Amino acid sequence: MYKTKSIKETLHLTNIVVVIITILPLILNTIFYTRNMMFYNRMIQNIEAANSLSTKVKNEIDSVMWDVVSGQTDLSENKHYRVLEEVREDIQKIESNTNYNTELRLLNVSKRTLNTIENYTDQIVDNIENNAAVSENEKILVSIKDTTALLYDIFQNFVGTEIEIVGNRNQQIMRSIVIMSIVQLIALSFIIFLIGRNNKILTKKIQDPVLDLSSMADQIAGGDLSVRADSPEIEELKVLAKSLNTMVVNFDQLIYQNTEKQKALNKAEIKVLQEQITPHFVYNSLDAILALAENNEGEKVKEITYALSNFFRISLSKGQDWIPLEREISHVDNYLKVLKVRYGEMLDFTMNIDCDLEEEFILKMILQPIVENAVYHGIKNTRKLGQVIIHVEKNK
Secondary structure: OOOOOOHHHHHHHHHHHHHHHHHHHHHHHHHHHHHHHHHHHHHHHHHHHHHHHHHHHHHHHHHHHHHHHHOOOOHHHOHHHHHHHHHHHHHHHHHHOOOOHHHHHHHHHHHHHHHHHHHHHHHHHHHHHOOOOHHHHHHHHHHHHHHHHHHHHHHHHHHHHHHHHHHHHHHHHHHHHHHHHHHHHHHHHHHHHHHHHHHHHHHHHHHHHHHHHHHHHHHHHOOOOOOOOOOOOOHHHHHHHHHHHHHHHHHHHHHHHHHHHHHHHHHHHHHHHHHHHHHHHHHHHHHHHHHHHHOOOHHHHHHHHHHHHHHHHHHHHHHOOEEEHHHHHHHHHHHHHHHHHHHHHHEEEEEEEOHHHOOOEEEOOOOHHHHHHHHHHHOOOOOOOEEEEEEEOOOO
16 A cells, blocks of 8 residues: 555555545535534524514504604605615615525515605605695505515515525435435545554554564574564665674674684694693603613513503594593503503502493593593602592483
């Protein structure tokens, strides 16, 4: 639905769509009800004005004209024309508040009828000014009475027309309300659908990638550096996923490099230790062989030379750092045999080895320094019988 690449743009578009769909029905309803309220207000004003005019026409025009004819009102007071002018002004006010042709036609008829009454009034004024017989004015007064009755009926018809228009408009409003209700239900359904759709889109584009990145972070924290994050559609998450992938690759490389460096360091330390051990033992062994040869002890020279030869053969082990336990024990055995020749009865040793462990691999020459320290620091300076016991068993 959205072709955006940003969380901000996605949420912004979602909010705009929801706000528009939510506000639009409210605006339409406001316009609809405002227009109808104005219409009803205008119609009520017209009905009230028409009723008021009907009362004025019925009660005032005939009465004022009779007063003029009977001489109760002097022509100079001009009441007869003033009441007609007031009726005309009221008709114009109603006309300015009217839009329908039927209403306008009735108002035009009322104005022509009012003109007829005004003409009758002019005749009465002329007769009075010319001192005509009262009977003539009485005849005109009957015509005025009939005309005012007609004008009254016109205004009543106008009121009836207004009521009929209101009734028709009311039916239209009811139909419009039904249509508006249906439109609102459709809009509400669409909003619900849109919210659900947006929720799925946001879940797919934002929530799921965030959860994947969170799971990836947990796996990295657990030591799994083989995980990689897929590239999300959202730009911010895409950058984050790329950074995490780069970080994992860098971590993996650093760990591999550190491991290789540690291995190399361990090997170097072992080599240094082995190189330190071998010359020290060789010097002592050669001194022992030289001493035995000077004392003409040929058998012991042969024994120590043979043991020393086996010792160096195992020490070399074709450059291997890890050898079977059996060979390491043999290496220590040859070493102790050399020392036995040197120390004689002052040194004795025994070995108890679990046969099931003889094929297990062990770091080369790891036992010999321990035995050497035990002899030199535990037996050499005591000047009494020393016992070296080597016991190998499986840890339970």
